[in-house]
Amino acid sequence: MSVKVRNGNIESALRIFKRKVTDSNKLFEYREKQAYEKPTTKKQKKKAAARVRERKRQEKLAKNPLSLK
Numbered sequence: 001m002s003v004k005v006r007n008g009n010i011e012s013a014l015r016i017f018k019r020k021v022t023d024s025n026k027l028f029e030y031r032e033k034q035a036y037e038k039p040t041t042k043k044q045k046k047k048a049a050a051r052v053r054e055r056k057r058q059e060k061l062a063k064n065p066l067s068l069k
């Protein structure tokens with residue numbers, strides 16, 4: 001992965017690089033492979049994240065009951 005620095009503008013190039021890294025999911029894969037995680041722990045984290053998402057969705061619906069999404 002490479003980013004060209006134009007006119008010595010490093011901040012802009014760094015911003016583009018960060019966007020490319022997040023879009024390609026490379027950082028997530030690196031962190032995931034850094035240490036072994038048991039399958040049961042993965043399931044627990046996944047379920048906890050789903051609960052948080054659902055709670056957030058329910059709170060949003062409670063504030064505005066007319067919206068469908």
